[in-house]
Amino acid sequence: MSAETIAIAEEVRPRLPRGVRLRHDETRREWTLLAPERVLKADRIAVEILKRCTGEKTLREIVDELTAAYGADRARVDTDVRALLAQLVAKRMVDL
């Protein structure tokens, strides 16, 4: 997948475009990312990333925040965030 290899700059400010919504589904007790004809389950890590994709924070800031919040290895967080964003950019569910 070319999506995996999209180079994403540190300074981009990822955001969910209009028509893509992160929503808690009360019926199924899970978080979902809703888009045209798409329902993606969002796990705990994805939710934490996507909540920060407001178009205000840069990729660097998002990774810094998550690293601090979870006391995790920064390189690992960086890889996870980029992988998720690359996937969703290819699906046009995140804009950079």
Added chain:
Amino acid sequence: MNAPAKLAAPIGILAELTHRCPLGCPYCSNPLALDPRVEELDAETWKRVFSEAAAAGVLHAHLSGGEPASRRDLVEIVAHCAKVGLYTNLITSGIGITPAVMARLSEAGLDHVQLSIQDADPVSADKIAGYAGGFARKREVAGLVTGAGLPLTVNAVIHRANVARAGAMVELAIALGARRVEVAHTQYYGWAMVNRAALLPSRAEAQAAIEEVERLRKLHEGRIVIDHVIPDYHARYPKACMGGWARRTLNVTPTGRVLPCHAAETIPGLEFWNVKEHSLAEIWASSPAFNAFRGTEWMREPCRSCPRKEIDFGGCRCQAMAMTGDPRQADPVCHLSPHHSAIEAALGNPASAGEVEYQYRRMVRVPAAAE
């Protein structure tokens, strides 16, 4: 799995707000007997239905028709869907969407617009739709959608008259600012079945269109999402129609009948419940029509012992009905079906292009060709 599993909640509702439509597309998915305006549900009833849908677990509301903009209370209905948290998708021909209507829909909380196009060639497009000037109007409406900041999907139904331009329709969708395009080869039910001789492309034409669209998918990855519905007549196994009967979605007709799919009324003997008499949750769980083909117990051979029975659920019940006269048969698209020759026969008789006139979709009770 024979143990009765807990019934999963529905994910989507397709609301046919009206069967009125200015276009006459010969492959329309509406039934041949269209519901008249006077019998349509009022806005208050629709609002209750959408509240019940949200409470039952529905995430996506697809507002369709006919042309939903033919209803004057469309904005009020959209606002209600947004209020109860439904992801609200307007499925439109674009006709009737003025700049003022678009602005009000956007303000009301609409999430997404799906706009149909009939062809990349304007003259052909207007002929297919049976509506002069439609192509030009649609271009304007696409601009209104993107101008309002709403995401746009373009929907293109493929058949003989436009199959050579499937790729051009993808390119047009990109030019119109769509983030997503649905390229759907015609499925033969209702009006499309009446017009099948005029619509069915040859295998070679269909194959060339599929290859071109797949090439464009790779070329434009990250720019436009392509959802590609390939023609099931050319497939080896049937499609998992609707993701399985009564497993994911429900349809509500303009007069309130609730169906597992838009063609379900072509199956005789099914009892459909109406939102005027039952709640949506009751209908989902207990309506005889929904339970008729749920799961796998209803199946006969070759489906019953098939390792794919939980993958494609025997294919489409309506297609089995239309082509074998028995909705419990395997979808005849399946190469294992004893009726598969009916598909081969249809494919073996393509009329030459331009030879067959369309029977345009219109409000008459029963068109002659359906007799």
